[in-house]
Amino acid sequence: MEEIKIFAPATVANLSCGFDVLGCCLESIGDEMLLRKNTTGEIRITKISGQELPMEADKNVAGVAVRALLKELNSQQGFDIEIYKKIKAGSGIGSSAASSAGAVFAVNKLLNEPFSPEELIPFAMEGERLASGNAHADNVAPALLGGFNLIRSYEPLEVIHLPTPQDLRMVILHPLIEVKTMDSRSIIRQSISLQKAVKQWGNLGAFVSALYSNDYDLLGRSLKDEIVEPVRSILIPFFDELKIIARESGALGFGISGSGPSVFAMCKGEASAKQTGAAIQKYYQEKEIDFDLHLSKIGNEGVKIIS
Amino acid sequence: MEEIKIFAPATVANLSCGFDVLGCCLESIGDEMLLRKNTTGEIRITKISGQELPMEADKNVAGVAVRALLKELNSQQGFDIEIYKKIKAGSGIGSSAASSAGAVFAVNKLLNEPFSPEELIPFAMEGERLASGNAHADNVAPALLGGFNLIRSYEPLEVIHLPTPQDLRMVILHPLIEVKTMDSRSIIRQSISLQKAVKQWGNLGAFVSALYSNDYDLLGRSLKDEIVEPVRSILIPFFDELKIIARESGALGFGISGSGPSVFAMCKGEASAKQTGAAIQKYYQEKEIDFDLHLSKIGNEGVKIIS
Known part of the structure; x- marks a missing residue:
């Protein structure tokens, strides 16, 4: 697989009594992203629509998250990233988390899944660190795993996937x-x-x-x-x-x-x-x-x- | 039914992360109590063994809890209460809660169950108020309901019964x-x-x-x-x-x-x-x-x- 198009969902974190530990994933609100392997060995943000965001990979949460993943693998593979934002930045429904989570999910697929969804969380958290100064997990975990997620601990990171009442x-x-x-x-x-x-x-x-x-x-x-x-x-x-x-x-x-x-x-x-x-x-x-x-x-x- | 003999279990409250809200019931540690209707209209502590505790009903947690229950019913029924303590007072495993919970459970049975087990909790809490100055529920609730109990709220009182892993x-x-x-x-x-x-x-x-x-x-x-x-x-x-x-x-x-x-x-x-x-x-x-x-x-x- 050389190319993948994905839907990266919005998420609600800090759910009232669950401040800093509880978040959930939204089904019908989210961005689209297209990721493609390139032969340059570079991570390039080649397109952003819907919003003005940094095109420089080191200043873009998707770029930073992907770089963290590739570093762990010692991989020199390059990727082009296109981001079609629907979630507004600063809206409070996990805009940066969607980009970070979406990017690492897509790269993981294109590399034949060296990581489980849970293992992708720390990479996506690096995007959060860039966005807010704090590598929190309560948006990226539900974006990657779906449903309700509880962050029990950060050291070590432990995310608990909770059931979702269907209505x-x-x-x-x-x-x-x-x-x-x-x-x-x-x-x-x-x-x-x-x-x-x-x-x-x-x-x-x-x-x-x-x-x-x-x-x-x-x-x-x-x-x-x-x-x-x-x-x-x-x-x-x-x-x-x-x-x-x-x-x-x-x-x-x-x-x-x-x-x-x-x-x-x-x-x-x-x-x-x-x-x-x-x-x-x-x-x-x-x-x-x-x-x-x-x-x-x-x-x-x-x-x-x-x- | 004129007389009933019961087992009133010890309980563990303040379970670590569940300080003030989480308690559980122990199966094989507890007091025995015998309660009997009397015709005097009085609540009398007629026997206490295993420990020195007040024989005066108003100074004994069992007496106070029973009085709270009877007051709610406007009942003039009298009861004799015998308490065979096995749980040591001040041990931290719900000694006063066992006496309070056991007493209201027994009186409720002898009166043909005007209250559900959940409804008995506030009466037993009056015993806790006497014992510790604080009408907490995290011992009396598991003593009355069994298993693990979470006190979600005191105003109004809401106790959630949680499942127990069998091992x-x-x-x-x-x-x-x-x-x-x-x-x-x-x-x-x-x-x-x-x-x-x-x-x-x-x-x-x-x-x-x-x-x-x-x-x-x-x-x-x-x-x-x-x-x-x-x-x-x-x-x-x-x-x-x-x-x-x-x-x-x-x-x-x-x-x-x-x-x-x-x-x-x-x-x-x-x-x-x-x-x-x-x-x-x-x-x-x-x-x-x-x-x-x-x-x-x-x-x-x-x-x-x-x-």
């Missing part, structure tokens, strides 16, 4: 304002109350239980975050109002996607997702805030081959 | 020193680092996942606590040494039971539990520290009727 739907609202991941991290307090932390881990334990037991109501009750959300939500226009509207429309839970500004509503079933999406969209229209709105299933596959 | 065994080592729960709570810092908290909830999420997936190794890897254990373990003689010995003997994990001084080793299978028990016992014998040692399965039933 789950995600509504993503992206207010068209810019929040840099680094800014968004810097406002988080580095010291928290034990009492709130105990609530958070109680909720995360319950969320994991609910994924296994298909308990949608429990998923909703445990999607809470009294630690990071109260601080970060001030950067998102009308966050509190949107949350109330989503809940009143029947959403199970509502929170910040990644480090924002996108927000997510988790819903049971297509009808509930549509109703919730319509309600929060109407509110933003009335407030005259520009936005993108997406509805998606949870993507069980992660990166997919298109051709 | 799990608990080794309990009780150093015969006294640590009051209140003292043990007061040394915990009320403010913690976000970084450690994130590790803790990652581990708790993983522990819950491991219970569902019967992944014993993952249970072991996630039984960690960098927040409370480092502070409380200084009250327990040779804690760090015991932990190393338990791990080297094949235990999955090792930690403090409740607020100590008992410690637990979680093991896969009877042989591993015996080996671990023998190794930590030998160490304490060499150090000339008095102790009790228990081996137990996880109790899937909670309080049981003897006759």
Whole structure:
């Protein structure tokens, strides 16, 4: 195989009670990428559409991730990378993770899979390090593995793949304002109350239980975050109002996607997702805030081959 | 039914990463209690053996828990309570919880079960409030429901019953020193680092996942606590040494039971539990520290009727 075209999915990290450890993959939102072996021995970003991003491989997350993979193999193989961005950079649904994960997935396929999907995660994390200064895994792991993923530990890296209740739907609202991941991290307090932390881990334990037991109501009750959300939500226009509207429309839970500004509503079933999406969209229209709105299933596959 | 004899199990709360939210029931360690209706309309503690505890109903956790239950029912029924303690008070394996949970379980049976086991939890919690100043549920819930229990929330109270991998065994080592729960709570810092908290909830999420997936190794890897254990373990003689010995003997994990001084080793299978028990016992014998040692399965039933 000389060439491969793939779909690289968007992802939602920092899922409320799962700050820094829990993310999920979206099925119908993502970029496309085309990767082709070349004979120059170089990694070249040959095309980017949909967005202005660095064409220099060392400054592009896809280039950096691929370089990390090839370095591990001591490979001199060159690749041309074309990136067709659909996910907006800085939207909070794993734009950089999609590019990093997509690139290493594709290169791995073109090299006859020297690595398992799990083993690709650390390479994709190098792209995240370039994008945000922090080699986090809670976007790239679900982008590569699909479904819900829990990062139990970074040293050593251990990612746990969790089950997905089949009726789950995600509504993503992206207010068209810019929040840099680094800014968004810097406002988080580095010291928290034990009492709130105990609530958070109680909720995360319950969320994991609910994924296994298909308990949608429990998923909703445990999607809470009294630690990071109260601080970060001030950067998102009308966050509190949107949350109330989503809940009143029947959403199970509502929170910040990644480090924002996108927000997510988790819903049971297509009808509930549509109703919730319509309600929060109407509110933003009335407030005259520009936005993108997406509805998606949870993507069980992660990166997919298109051709 | 005028009279009932029950077995009220010991429990392990504060299971490492599950500080304040996770507890489990022990099958073969526990008290016996005999409860009998009387015609005086009074709650009387008529016998206590095995330990010196208040005979006055208002100062005894069993009396207080039963009173809370009867108050909810507006019942004037009187009861005589006999308590045959096997669990030592202050040992850290839920001595007061066993008495509280056993008493309300028995009274509920004698009154033809006006309450479900879950509904009994708040009454038993009143016993805990008397014992430790804090109406916590992570001992009484597993004592009443059996197995592993996660306290997701206190307001409102929500307890999640988790599955039990069948080969799990608990080794309990009780150093015969006294640590009051209140003292043990007061040394915990009320403010913690976000970084450690994130590790803790990652581990708790993983522990819950491991219970569902019967992944014993993952249970072991996630039984960690960098927040409370480092502070409380200084009250327990040779804690760090015991932990190393338990791990080297094949235990999955090792930690403090409740607020100590008992410690637990979680093991896969009877042989591993015996080996671990023998190794930590030998160490304490060499150090000339008095102790009790228990081996137990996880109790899937909670309080049981003897006759």
